[in-house]
Amino acid sequence: MKILYMGTPEFAVGPLKAIYEAGHEVLAVVTQPDKAKGRGKEMQACEVKEYAVSKNIPVFQPAKIKNPEAVETLKKYNADIYIVAAFGQILSREILEIPRYGCLNIHASLLPKYRGAAPIQWSIIEGERETGVTIMQMDVGLDTGDMLLKKAVSIDAQETGQTLHDKLSVIGSELILEALCRIQEGTISREKQEDSKSSYASMLTKEMGCIQWNKRAAEIERLIRGLNPWPSAYTYFQGKSLKIWEARIIETENRPEMTAPGTIIEVGRDSLQVATGEGILVLEAVQLEGKKKMSVHDFLLGNKVEKGQIMTEGKEE
Numbered sequence: 001m002k003i004l005y006m007g008t009p010e011f012a013v014g015p016l017k018a019i020y021e022a023g024h025e026v027l028a029v030v031t032q033p034d035k036a037k038g039r040g041k042e043m044q045a046c047e048v049k050e051y052a053v054s055k056n057i058p059v060f061q062p063a064k065i066k067n068p069e070a071v072e073t074l075k076k077y078n079a080d081i082y083i084v085a086a087f088g089q090i091l092s093r094e095i096l097e098i099p100r101y102g103c104l105n106i107h108a109s110l111l112p113k114y115r116g117a118a119p120i121q122w123s124i125i126e127g128e129r130e131t132g133v134t135i136m137q138m139d140v141g142l143d144t145g146d147m148l149l150k151k152a153v154s155i156d157a158q159e160t161g162q163t164l165h166d167k168l169s170v171i172g173s174e175l176i177l178e179a180l181c182r183i184q185e186g187t188i189s190r191e192k193q194e195d196s197k198s199s200y201a202s203m204l205t206k207e208m209g210c211i212q213w214n215k216r217a218a219e220i221e222r223l224i225r226g227l228n229p230w231p232s233a234y235t236y237f238q239g240k241s242l243k244i245w246e247a248r249i250i251e252t253e254n255r256p257e258m259t260a261p262g263t264i265i266e267v268g269r270d271s272l273q274v275a276t277g278e279g280i281l282v283l284e285a286v287q288l289e290g291k292k293k294m295s296v297h298d299f300l301l302g303n304k305v306e307k308g309q310i311m312t313e314g315k316e317e
Contacts, residue, residue, distance in 0.1 A: 001180055004079035004099070006030040010047045011169050012085035015106055018173035019083065020055060024180065027077045028058040030065070032088050065089045074098055081183070083176060084138065093140050101183055103138040106172040108165075109201070110134060110150055112193040115143035116201035120168060121161045123201075124226035127218075130154050131164070133171045135179045137190060144198075146190035149175050149182075160228040206231040210313055213262035217249045217279030235262070235311040237288075238303075242311070245293055246285035262311040270297040274311060 002025045005016050020026050029052040034043045045053070052059050062070035071094055081101040084091070086108075096103050109119035111134040116122075123131040132152035139145040151171050155164065182188040209231045211220055224233040224244050234243045250273065259265060259275045266273035272283040287293040288303070299305075 001025070001184060002027055002078070002080045003180075004028055004030065004074065004077050004082045005048075005085075006082060006087040006091075007048045007085040008032045008046045008088045009086050011108065011165055011172070012048050012087075012106075013051050014169040014173040015083070015085050015176050016048060016051060018177055019180070020057070022177055022180075026052075026055075026057050027079050028060055030060045030062070030074070030087070033061045033063055065095065066092045071095060071098075081180075085172065085176075090142075091138065096138055096140065104148070104176070104179060105136045105138045105143070105145070106176055107134045107136050107143055108168045108172065110152060111136060111143060111147055112195065112198035114201040115198050117203040119201040120164050121201075121204060121226045124155060124159055124161060124164060125222050127222055128155055131168070133168050133175055135175050144193060144195070146192055148188055148190060149179050151175055158225070160225045162229050204231055209233045211235045211244065211311075212313060213274070213311060214277040217276040217281045220276055220281055221247050221249050236313065236315050237309070237311050239315055240289040241315075242289070243287040243293070244283055244285075245287060246283075248282045248284065250280040250282060260310065262313075264305065264307055264309045264311070267300070267305050267307055269300075270295065272296055272300075272305065 003019060004027050005019065007016060008031050016029065029048060031046055031048045034045050036042065037044045049059050060073060064070065074095060075098055079099050081099050082103040083106070084103055085106040091103060107119070109123060110132040114122055130152050132150060134147050135149040136143065137146045137148055153167055153171060179188065204227070209227050211223065211233055224247050227233050228245060232243045234241050236242065261275055261277050263275045264272055265275050265280065270284070274281045274283060284296050285293060286296060286299050288299065
């Protein structure tokens with residue numbers, strides 16, 4: 001089958017690799033333009049482009065996929081089907097109708113739940129016990145198309161955004177090959193989504209990582225895991241930002257009496273206990289502004305931390 005593949009980040013590399021190695025003809029890869037990154041602001045290609053270049057697959061990087069010039073370029077490839085995985089741009093109806101078999105999306109949730117940009121992270125933040133991948137026939141709505149295939153996976157108690165991302169990329173790779181095979185055989189079936197069961201997984205921002213200590217310890221712990229590695233959860237301590245990479249909960253119905261949320265209530269050899277709105281959060285790995293990620297044990301060796309100090313939602317004036 002002649003395929004045009006649209007994707008940008010690391011998540012999209014696994015399915016592209018699987019399609020290529022299965023012997024499908026990948027006519028071209030469409031991905032986002034290179035971006036300036038790092039302190040030197042050097043232009044850097046995304047992971048999908050890097051893989052495509054390594055396999056001598058043509059790469060098309062339109063700034064706006066809906067522009068007439070870009071649409072005409074897509075038509076010239078004469079692909080049987082478009083495969084889309086975290087591409088980062090919305091496809092118009094005109095584009096969706098170009099290929100013979102339409103456009104398939106590899107979506108990292110069990111639709112109709114968690115439509116939108118960040119389903120992986122939100123499934124952890126919201127405390128879901130399972131998620132998965134859905135292969136969807138795309139339409140003009142936001143992840144509203146008919147479902148073709150699904151596969152579920154449990155969310156482990158220590159799951160992070162990164163570990164779940166990696167699991168779902170593998171599942172997506174397997175499912176898209178099955179979908180292509182069944183489309184060629186004519187055995188694929190469609191299932192409409194129930195809109196009433198949908199929820200929106202909004203785009204992640206750095207601001208959403210700021211810890212609100214008046215929330216329950218369980219909520220904060222899920223935020224920490226869900227936003228690992230990006231944009232990461234953080235607080236402020238002694239006038240500097242402090243990223244929290246690993247934490248666990250001490251189950252208790254209430255914080256210590258008369259203790260404000262964010263207060264350090266115990267300084268151990270390898271951990272810090274912080275009061276929350278409900279329960280205690282034990283910090284185990286952190287990263288102080290301008291420093292590398294480290295265990296709390298190492299952090300305490302280089303920083304004076306005392307019981308009663310407070311972690312805040314903003315820098316103290």
